[in-house]
Amino acid sequence: MTSDLEQKAVPLCYPDNFDWVTELGTLVKKTESRGKLVVCEDALDILRSIDGLISPIAVTGLARCGKSYIASELIEPRPDECVFKMSNKMRPLTTGIWINTVPFKKRLENGTEVTVVVMDTEGLCAYDAHTPYDVQIFTLISILSSVMIYNSKGTLTAEDIKMLSLVDTLDQVIKGNNYSDSRNAQTKDFIQFFPNFMWLLRDATLNFSFTEDEEDDEDDEVDIKDYILKEVLKLEEEDDKTPDHTIQKNRQREALLSYFPEFDAMTLSMPSHKPKVLAQMGLPGTRKRLSSSFNDGVDEFIERCGKLMKPKKAWPYVGNIHGKQFAELVKQYVANFDFEGQTLDVHAAGAKVLDELLFREQEEAYKDYCKNMDSFAASELPCENRKIATKHKECVVEALDKFTERTECFNAADLIDRQRKHLQDRCGRVDEDKISGGYLRAIIEKNKQKSKEYCTNLARQLVEEHLRPFTSESGPRKSGISADLNESIEHVKKLYNHQGRGPRKDYVYKTEVTEKIAEIAETVKRRKSRTEGRNVPEADGAKSEAVNVESGEIEERERFRKQILEMKQNVEQHIRRLMREDVERQKQQSDDDNKERSEAIAKKIQQLYKTHHELAKQLQMINTELSREHETLIDELTKKYQRRMTMSEKSQ
Numbered sequence: 001m002t003s004d005l006e007q008k009a010v011p012l013c014y015p016d017n018f019d020w021v022t023e024l025g026t027l028v029k030k031t032e033s034r035g036k037l038v039v040c041e042d043a044l045d046i047l048r049s050i051d052g053l054i055s056p057i058a059v060t061g062l063a064r065c066g067k068s069y070i071a072s073e074l075i076e077p078r079p080d081e082c083v084f085k086m087s088n089k090m091r092p093l094t095t096g097i098w099i100n101t102v103p104f105k106k107r108l109e110n111g112t113e114v115t116v117v118v119m120d121t122e123g124l125c126a127y128d129a130h131t132p133y134d135v136q137i138f139t140l141i142s143i144l145s146s147v148m149i150y151n152s153k154g155t156l157t158a159e160d161i162k163m164l165s166l167v168d169t170l171d172q173v174i175k176g177n178n179y180s181d182s183r184n185a186q187t188k189d190f191i192q193f194f195p196n197f198m199w200l201l202r203d204a205t206l207n208f209s210f211t212e213d214e215e216d217d218e219d220d221e222v223d224i225k226d227y228i229l230k231e232v233l234k235l236e237e238e239d240d241k242t243p244d245h246t247i248q249k250n251r252q253r254e255a256l257l258s259y260f261p262e263f264d265a266m267t268l269s270m271p272s273h274k275p276k277v278l279a280q281m282g283l284p285g286t287r288k289r290l291s292s293s294f295n296d297g298v299d300e301f302i303e304r305c306g307k308l309m310k311p312k313k314a315w316p317y318v319g320n321i322h323g324k325q326f327a328e329l330v331k332q333y334v335a336n337f338d339f340e341g342q343t344l345d346v347h348a349a350g351a352k353v354l355d356e357l358l359f360r361e362q363e364e365a366y367k368d369y370c371k372n373m374d375s376f377a378a379s380e381l382p383c384e385n386r387k388i389a390t391k392h393k394e395c396v397v398e399a400l401d402k403f404t405e406r407t408e409c410f411n412a413a414d415l416i417d418r419q420r421k422h423l424q425d426r427c428g429r430v431d432e433d434k435i436s437g438g439y440l441r442a443i444i445e446k447n448k449q450k451s452k453e454y455c456t457n458l459a460r461q462l463v464e465e466h467l468r469p470f471t472s473e474s475g476p477r478k479s480g481i482s483a484d485l486n487e488s489i490e491h492v493k494k495l496y497n498h499q500g501r502g503p504r505k506d507y508v509y510k511t512e513v514t515e516k517i518a519e520i521a522e523t524v525k526r527r528k529s530r531t532e533g534r535n536v537p538e539a540d541g542a543k544s545e546a547v548n549v550e551s552g553e554i555e556e557r558e559r560f561r562k563q564i565l566e567m568k569q570n571v572e573q574h575i576r577r578l579m580r581e582d583v584e585r586q587k588q589q590s591d592d593d594n595k596e597r598s599e600a601i602a603k604k605i606q607q608l609y610k611t612h613h614e615l616a617k618q619l620q621m622i623n624t625e626l627s628r629e630h631e632t633l634i635d636e637l638t639k640k641y642q643r644r645m646t647m648s649e650k651s652q
């Protein structure tokens with residue numbers, strides 16, 4: 001990127017007949033014919049760096065209707081000049097979906113802190129038939145944003161609402177949790193994950209009036225939201241003779257009204273009547289030249305959008321997502337959009353993201369464990385196995401905690417549990433009272449090897465230094481070496497006991513020292529009997545040693561076995577506690593989700609009751625069903641958790 005100051009927006013995804021040149025901060029056209037969308041890693045990096053919850057707000061609508069201008073106004077602190085590239089004359093400038101390079105934090109009305117990312121999108125095609133690109137971009141922002149702003153300009157009639165048919169295509173494009181064709185099943189999915197909706201009408205000069213004028217008798221200003229509900233989205237009566245296109249229009253209106261949990265609308269007046277001022281909108285310092293009613297309207301619009309904001313949730317798991325998950329979702333959604341078939345399996349993409357991210361966190365925690373164990377091994381090996389086991393326990397608990405901390409934002413207790421088990425096994429698998437696998441097993445093996453090398457060197461060195469001199473004719477001469485063989489054997493034994501390290505200490509003593517002692521003692525005895533002509537008693541140190549040494553080894557092994565058992569119990573206990581916390585957290589999150597969604601739908605039902613009675617009733621049913629599903633989910637979660645607890649207790 002050139003610099004943060006210069007580069008205020010980057011494409012999140014763009015058609016693949018362009019190249020994103022980071023250094024220039026522009027898209028460079030390669031070929032004329034437009035290809036499918038690809039993601040831009042620079043933008044994904046920005047999203048990945050967002051630690052907390054995320055609330056993306058997207059602006060869509062026809063080209064050259066002031067989308068980029070208003071998208072920029074949503075950024076905090078309010079930029080002095082337009083952050084997104086603006087269209088001039090007849091040439092729309094936004095290609096694909098763009099985001100601001102500096103997402104900002106915002107506290108929502110309920111106190112939740114989110115990071116807001118503004119998405120400016122390429123204009124939808126102005127013709128009746130929607131291009132596959134329109135469908136793809138519109139689908140992407142429908143599932144990626146938590147507030148969608150539909151920006152239109154001028155008059156508002158049912159015929160103008162081209163976007164309606166795009167909303168209606170979503171149930172064919174998006175394959176959600178329910179693969180059924182039923183509209184209700186789709187609505188149930190959509191309403192849980194879809195953004196809130198804001199219809200923004202620019203240059204609104206018309207005085208809206210209702211066709212049946214009971215409501216505006218006194219020339220009251222008509223609220224655009226009421227007007228849209230009562231007039232634009234009014235459902236026409238249907239009977240046997242109703243033409244297909246009317247039925248289709250009704251379905252489109254229903255889709256718009258039921259998929260988005262909250263619905264709001266407002267108007268903005270003309271910013272200025274001077275073409276020159278209009279043309280310069282978005283340049284530094286030009287805001288003050290716009291009409292105060294327009295500027296006030298923009299302020300109100302920003303405030304109302306703030307009320308619609310909510311943390312982004314991802315299919316198929318309930319719960320809010322963080323920047324890192326969001327970035328992966330963008331990647332998967334863009335890559336998995338079937339351009340030919342015009343479909344997107346959000347369930348599969350979402351599950352894949354979750355699996356991959358959980359695996360990645362597990363891998364990170366495992367790498368940390370290995371690093372800690374390696375640095376311990378580098379400084380401590382060879383050592384007693386018990387010391388390794390103690391260190392292992394400390395490191396495995398740390399890795400499990402780290403994994404838990406980093407997966408707190410994933411609302412899938414059983415998937416987390418599976419990865420945690422995997423992590424535990426990869427660090428050190430304990431079967432019964434034995435370390436049967438994992439990195440710990442490798443460290444134990446390494447320790448054995450190191451212990452053997454170290455003790456062999458030590459033994460050889462001690463024998464060379466203290467005992468070998470007895471085999472020469474003149475006996476020990478070096479200072480500090482006792483003239484008596486038995487005394488020297490005792491001394492070697494003491495030194496070896498003191499300096500020898502690790503699990504092969506006793507084995508090496510037996511193979512290297514005991515045998516050498518016997519050999520040396522024999523040589524000394526033979527030489528003495530030759531020179532003194534009588535029987536010399538055998539050096540004591542030789543055989544009794546092996547027995548003592550062996551019994552020490554057995555004790556050590558027993559202590560180690562007990563330690564492994566205790567360690568296994570402790571780690572399992574720790575895991576049970578973490579798992580309980582995961583489940584509690586998920587239950588809490590699901591409760592919050594259920595409450596939030598229920599309230600949003602209830603508000604919508606109230607809003608629709610007068611104008612769309614049947615639809616309101618259907619939404620009521622959907623809401624009840626979703627609450628029931630929530631109860632089932634909590635039940636299943638509790639059962640799964642109890643089963644896992646019993647299994648874990650039994651295994652001890």
Ligand SMILES: Nc1nc2c(ncn2[C@@H]2O[C@H](COP(=O)(O)OP(=O)(O)O)[C@@H](O)[C@H]2O)c(=O)[nH]1
Pocket residue numbers: 062063064065066067068069070085086087088089092093094123202203268269270271278279280281282
């Ligand atoms: N009439 C009018 N023009 C606007 C408004 N907002 C922006 N413009 C101008 O319309 C042109 C296109 O704006 P832009 O934001 O790039 O539109 P986009 O193509 O929808 O993103 C620019 O010349 C703006 O100065 C508005 O509310 N009313």
Ligand SMILES: [Mg+2]
Pocket residue numbers: 067068085086087093094120121122123
């Ligand atoms: Mg634009």
